[in-house]
Amino acid sequence: MTTASKTVSDVIHSHLGVLTRAEKQLAESLLDNYPVSGLGSITTIAENAGVSTPTVVRMVQKLGFKGYPDFQARLHLEVEATISNPIAKHDRWAQNAPGTHILNRFADAIMGNLRQTLTDLDTATFDSVASLLSDRKRGLYFVGGRITGALAEYFFTHMQVIRPATTLLSSNSSSWPQYALNMNAGDILIIFDIRRYEQEMVSLATAARKRGAEIVVFTDQWGSPAAKLARHTFRVRIEAPSAWDSSVVTLFIVEALIEAVQNSTWDETKERMKTLEGLFEQTKLFRKPG
Amino acid sequence: MTTASKTVSDVIHSHLGVLTRAEKQLAESLLDNYPVSGLGSITTIAENAGVSTPTVVRMVQKLGFKGYPDFQARLHLEVEATISNPIAKHDRWAQNAPGTHILNRFADAIMGNLRQTLTDLDTATFDSVASLLSDRKRGLYFVGGRITGALAEYFFTHMQVIRPATTLLSSNSSSWPQYALNMNAGDILIIFDIRRYEQEMVSLATAARKRGAEIVVFTDQWGSPAAKLARHTFRVRIEAPSAWDSSVVTLFIVEALIEAVQNSTWDETKERMKTLEGLFEQTKLFRKPG
DNA sequence: ACTGTCATGAAAAGAAATTTTCAGCGGATG
DNA sequence: CATCCGCTGAAAATTTCTTTTCATGACAGT
Numbered sequence: 001m002t003t004a005s006k007t008v009s010d011v012i013h014s015h016l017g018v019l020t021r022a023e024k025q026l027a028e029s030l031l032d033n034y035p036v037s038g039l040g041s042i043t044t045i046a047e048n049a050g051v052s053t054p055t056v057v058r059m060v061q062k063l064g065f066k067g068y069p070d071f072q073a074r075l076h077l078e079v080e081a082t083i084s085n086p087i088a089k090h091d092r093w094a095q096n097a098p099g100t101h102i103l104n105r106f107a108d109a110i111m112g113n114l115r116q117t118l119t120d121l122d123t124a125t126f127d128s129v130a131s132l133l134s135d136r137k138r139g140l141y142f143v144g145g146r147i148t149g150a151l152a153e154y155f156f157t158h159m160q161v162i163r164p165a166t167t168l169l170s171s172n173s174s175s176w177p178q179y180a181l182n183m184n185a186g187d188i189l190i191i192f193d194i195r196r197y198e199q200e201m202v203s204l205a206t207a208a209r210k211r212g213a214e215i216v217v218f219t220d221q222w223g224s225p226a227a228k229l230a231r232h233t234f235r236v237r238i239e240a241p242s243a244w245d246s247s248v249v250t251l252f253i254v255e256a257l258i259e260a261v262q263n264s265t266w267d268e269t270k271e272r273m274k275t276l277e278g279l280f281e282q283t284k285l286f287r288k289p290g
Numbered sequence: 291m292t293t294a295s296k297t298v299s300d301v302i303h304s305h306l307g308v309l310t311r312a313e314k315q316l317a318e319s320l321l322d323n324y325p326v327s328g329l330g331s332i333t334t335i336a337e338n339a340g341v342s343t344p345t346v347v348r349m350v351q352k353l354g355f356k357g358y359p360d361f362q363a364r365l366h367l368e369v370e371a372t373i374s375n376p377i378a379k380h381d382r383w384a385q386n387a388p389g390t391h392i393l394n395r396f397a398d399a400i401m402g403n404l405r406q407t408l409t410d411l412d413t414a415t416f417d418s419v420a421s422l423l424s425d426r427k428r429g430l431y432f433v434g435g436r437i438t439g440a441l442a443e444y445f446f447t448h449m450q451v452i453r454p455a456t457t458l459l460s461s462n463s464s465s466w467p468q469y470a471l472n473m474n475a476g477d478i479l480i481i482f483d484i485r486r487y488e489q490e491m492v493s494l495a496t497a498a499r500k501r502g503a504e505i506v507v508f509t510d511q512w513g514s515p516a517a518k519l520a521r522h523t524f525r526v527r528i529e530a531p532s533a534w535d536s537s538v539v540t541l542f543i544v545e546a547l548i549e550a551v552q553n554s555t556w557d558e559t560k561e562r563m564k565t566l567e568g569l570f571e572q573t574k575l576f577r578k579p580g
Numbered sequence: 581a582c583t584g585t586c587a588t589g590a591a592a593a594g595a596a597a598t599t600t601t602c603a604g605c606g607g608a609t610g
Numbered sequence: 611c612a613t614c615c616g617c618t619g620a621a622a623a624t625t626t627c628t629t630t631t632c633a634t635g636a637c638a639g640t
Binding site for chain 3: 041042043053054056057067068069
Binding site for chain 4: 020021022023051052053054055058069
């Protein structure tokens with residue numbers, strides 16, 4: 001066979017370029033939860049992928065197999081190889097990585113963090129924050145520290161598209177008092193502050209509270225001192241097998257919040273995004289293509 | 291179903307006593323190399339076991355299954371459970387949250403992304419990139435787009451602490467040519483570019499290549515055009531139940547890389563970090579947790 | 581030895597899967 | 611705007627799989 005030593009996954013990847021729309025759709029479906037997704041009959045996988053059975057036949061033939069049975073036989077071999085390997089037995093998803101590889105240890109840790117964080121997290125808090133952030137009458141201010149500044153920026157960039165009146169505070173704390181001065185009652189200050197808490201953060205939070213602003217804090221399980229001044233606090237697990245803390249779960253919550261806000265204000269956001277897209281497109285028109 | 295919570299293997303074992311000779315022979319064959327041996331058609335497994343197909347039907351019905359397809363469907367589920375990872379098992383997650391809550395839907399999606407990404411990811415690529423980034427003789431340049439700029443910044447912030455000669459390119463592409471001009475042969479350009487690929491990224495990558503720089507690209511499963519110019523490419527799953535793509539898994543890989551680099555250059559890094567800590571303490575910008 | 585019971589597989593019948601055919605549709609091109 | 615080309619899925623044709631039927635043979639009890 002021409003596809004001798006490569007895995008079906010490899011073959012699919014190497015053919016992605018020559019696949020048509022429906023075939024790509026099928027390929028995605030197969031690669032998702034690979035290789036188990038290819039265990040069933042041609043009818044089943046066609047249905048799962050939302051394409052017709054002829055499309056399946058055409059694709060597997062395009063990939064170099066004689067027909068669907070040929071394709072499936074190959075998949076079965078791969079499943080067998082995977083399962084029969086005692087090392088891979090429990091860790092198929094990291095099959096390429098030795099058990100002690102940093103990727104695996106990281107994945108374990110992050111999974112634990114996510115599970116723990118979600119267990120501890122009150123969905124009412126999440127929903128309340130989403131609701132606060134959806135209120136367009138409130139100004140939003142984002143601030144983070146040395147490391148968490150990137151998270152604040154990420155959150156800010158998205159919210160800026162979704163709604164007006166969003167402000168990103170510089171990571172440099174010397175300019176913070178000026179921002180606090182501009183806050184109005186009902187505005188929201190979103191603080192990212194994990195260990196090695198920044199002292200200035202408390203001053204900023206205090207000033208914001210005096211101006212009547214609500215405070216939302218993303219911190220770690222030990223809690224930023226600024227959390228005492230907050231209306232809502234997200235305590236996120238940040239432990240990783242590393243000298244550094246992990247921001248993965250924090251980013252996870254940020255993204256979920258972005259979607260929650262976007263979803264609850266979709267009607268208002270839609271037009272806004274369209275306009276913005278137009279602006280981006282226009283800007284690109286004036287540049288030379290690469 | 292009567293055989294609800296037990297595995298097929300359990301069911302077979304508990305029925306061994308009531309099986310006839312040919313059925314026992316079949317059962318042995320199935321348990322040998324279980325559960326993969328049950329992947330094929332009824333004809334196949336009958337042949338492998340040296341019995342007739344009616345024997346197979348009779349046995350699976352004796353075991354409590356409706357017929358062979360029922361039996362096989364169950365086996366497929368077990369194969370899937372065996373192959374899939376702990377990540378997929380989210381039973382106890384977010385107990386406080388309804389199954390349809392955005393947090394849970396997001397968690398599902400991110401878990402899938404992580405699993406898929408790790409499955410597709412070659413650890414050799416990861417290790418090669420970690421090794422490249424550990425080479426202090428090479429200058430590092432980080433660049434991202436509108437959304438991914440925050441990721442580039444996050445990566446940069448950490449690497450800046452760990453090693454010298456790191457540069458963060460502005461998100462504004464107009465300044466990129468100047469950076470390219472400063473690159474030397476062997477320098478590394480780390481590009482973050484997910485869909486809505488930025489056209490200028492290709493120009494930058496081309497310019498960097500001309501200067502002899504190596505390119506590492508973080509992109510999505512569809513692949514940034516800049517990936518064609520890259521020495522190494524990370525294809526990360528970014529799908530989320532959201533109007534926006536998810537950067538969680540990308541951040542995961544970034545953090546793992548940070549640790550890998552830090553770990554491989556610890557001796558050199560240690561002193562550097564101590565010095566930096568001292569500087570931070572001195573300026574009282576950062577405090578220890580209280 | 582006779583008889584009844586049960587296991588077993590060959591073969592037929594039935595069901596389902598796989599492949600092929602073909603018409604419609606939509607985007608590309610002139 | 612017309613034409614072409616290739617993708618796509620409905621449906622038919624074909625192949626394969628699954629189940630049922632039934633004849634045979636082994637064995638236990640009479």
